[in-house]
Amino acid sequence: MGMTMTQKILAAHAGLSEVKAGQLIEADLDLVMGNDITSPVAINEMKKMKNQNVFDRDKVALIMDHFIPNKDIKSAENCKCCREFAARHELTNYFDVGEMGIEHALVPEKGLVVAGDAVIGADSHTCTYGALGAFSTGVGSTDMAAGMVTGKAWFKVPAALKFVLTGKPSKWVSGKDVILHIIGMIGVDGALYKSMEFTGDGIANLSMDDRFTICNMAIEAGGKNGIFPVDELAAAYMKEHSKRDYKVYEADPDAEYEAVYTVDLSELKPTVAFPHLPENTKETGTFGEVKIDQAVIGSCTNGRISDMRVAAEILKGRKVAKGVRCIVIPATQNVYLQALREGLIETFIEAGAVVSTPTCGPCLGGYMGILAAGERCVSTTNRNFVGRMGHVDSEVYLTSPAVAAASAVAGRIVCPCELKD
Amino acid sequence: MKANGSVFKYGDNVDTDVIIPARYLNATEGAELAKHCMEDIDKEFIKKVRPGDIIVAKKNFGCGSSREHAPLAIKCAGVSCVIAETFARIFYRNSINIGLPIIECREASERIENGDQVEIDFDSGVITNVTKGETYQGQAFPAFMQKIITAGGLVNYINEK
Numbered sequence: 358m359g360m361t362m363t364q365k366i367l368a369a370h371a372g373l374s375e376v377k378a379g380q381l382i383e384a385d386l387d388l389v390m391g392n393d394i395t396s397p398v399a400i401n402e403m404k405k406m407k408n409q410n411v412f413d414r415d416k417v418a419l420i421m422d423h424f425i426p427n428k429d430i431k432s433a434e435n436c437k438c439c440r441e442f443a444a445r446h447e448l449t450n451y452f453d454v455g456e457m458g459i460e461h462a463l464v465p466e467k468g469l470v471v472a473g474d475a476v477i478g479a480d481s482h483t484c485t486y487g488a489l490g491a492f493s494t495g496v497g498s499t500d501m502a503a504g505m506v507t508g509k510a511w512f513k514v515p516a517a518l519k520f521v522l523t524g525k526p527s528k529w530v531s532g533k534d535v536i537l538h539i540i541g542m543i544g545v546d547g548a549l550y551k552s553m554e555f556t557g558d559g560i561a562n563l564s565m566d567d568r569f570t571i572c573n574m575a576i577e578a579g580g581k582n583g584i585f586p587v588d589e590l591a592a593a594y595m596k597e598h599s600k601r602d603y604k605v606y607e608a609d610p611d612a613e614y615e616a617v618y619t620v621d622l623s624e625l626k627p628t629v630a631f632p633h634l635p636e637n638t639k640e641t642g643t644f645g646e647v648k649i650d651q652a653v654i655g656s657c658t659n660g661r662i663s664d665m666r667v668a669a670e671i672l673k674g675r676k677v678a679k680g681v682r683c684i685v686i687p688a689t690q691n692v693y694l695q696a697l698r699e700g701l702i703e704t705f706i707e708a709g710a711v712v713s714t715p716t717c718g719p720c721l722g723g724y725m726g727i728l729a730a731g732e733r734c735v736s737t738t739n740r741n742f743v744g745r746m747g748h749v750d751s752e753v754y755l756t757s758p759a760v761a762a763a764s765a766v767a768g769r770i771v772c773p774c775e776l777k778d
Numbered sequence: 779m780k781a782n783g784s785v786f787k788y789g790d791n792v793d794t795d796v797i798i799p800a801r802y803l804n805a806t807e808g809a810e811l812a813k814h815c816m817e818d819i820d821k822e823f824i825k826k827v828r829p830g831d832i833i834v835a836k837k838n839f840g841c842g843s844s845r846e847h848a849p850l851a852i853k854c855a856g857v858s859c860v861i862a863e864t865f866a867r868i869f870y871r872n873s874i875n876i877g878l879p880i881i882e883c884r885e886a887s888e889r890i891e892n893g894d895q896v897e898i899d900f901d902s903g904v905i906t907n908v909t910k911g912e913t914y915q916g917q918a919f920p921a922f923m924q925k926i927i928t929a930g931g932l933v934n935y936i937n938e939k
Contacts, residue, residue, distance in 0.1 A: 381922045394845065394847075395845065397806050398847070406936060423803075431805060480843075480844050481843050481868055496868060497845070497849075497872035497875060497876075499876055499933060503933070546866070576868075579838060740793075749818045
């Protein structure tokens, strides 16, 4: 029986010629990562271990991004714990204020992950790096601690779902709409424990940023990982960002998939996930007036340069509606700087938006845009659970940066095509 | 190993944000996290829960974030076991790794109601609903995971290796 891309990467990292869905394996890791929320817990767990050393100081990355610059004393203590740990173990990849970015935008940008890698991160959106043809998945702090010490993790080899993407997305349709459409189709547990393997000629019409966004939200369908084949665009991205050699794995022609779905990208419309689950999707134009109080453009899902560009394209020469707070958060220092150089930041500020230093901040209701009771936010983030961005009686509507920017101008959720010039 | 307690029943897709809201994630200690366990879905939970009590839910329990703070908050609130039709995969891993017993059982998830008195035998996977006089067969762990649980979590398992 043939293997999927994911199964081949896992087999190679377990030193096996073949693996099957359901098999329990121990795999070598190319990167173990954590953030300022999950790492302190992992560091405490590591203190209980006999071996107190990290397996490879180049292959452990700690990225301060959730509550920093520190939002309160406890957050400051957590970052201090990480900072001291990184210094003690002489970690090569420790990113703090000034160098940090939102981890899942920063890790690929810094070239820390390449095709063929096996990566765990103590953050559920670690599945993002599948866009580069790597196996990467989210774990908890104890797995992170074990990974930091042993350089290994146990996995149940996942079964797979195949998504054949065809056609070219129309104007204002992006990776976010693709993944929201898929989650709407299969549900928030539609890919539970499974890999989501993307393929088809439509991939050529998706930018790397689109692919990162799609893989990022594999977890929102319950997936273990999302993964794209490595094409010229992915190869060029890795060449630009990383000095490391990469290895391309391709799914066997007779690889087994539990289901195959075909998605014609040309038929997709800008999509919105209504509260309180990412599967509650509706296409713009199919629902009545949804007024908003806030728009958030950023996060590990949509804080990359192409997201900033499309938001600026819409906000250029326009104003954020009175009564709406529009918060733009470039995901990394590089994205911020690039946006500054291209004049995008000026566009945001002139439109009446605010621009923040990189942080996960409002996405998980941390800070920098918390909602009061009864308030509604249109957001390019990844979750719209009860209380996710603040009060339990607030609401989050997940969209692309294009829809979020257009909605900030209109004061209600709209497709950019509905805005007057 | 056995568990025995009264049930707090919830529905599908109980996510990690309602199990422990991110506004409390600046804390790392289980006891502190437990004070806010289930707060955004059931404000009464933490007032009513007694040591040994059991959470029963439907599909995809623990979906969302990788925060280990979620199973930790549940464990430190005194809950002896979570039964669900299915669990989100990171929550499942985390529970095994920190030693919070969890069992997948569709029948139990469907039949057990809020307030029912339930007993669980972890060796056999048999769940007994004392209130209704019914038993359900839960799924036993694969041998590998059983080893981690028996060792008292992943850290001990690695230390013993």
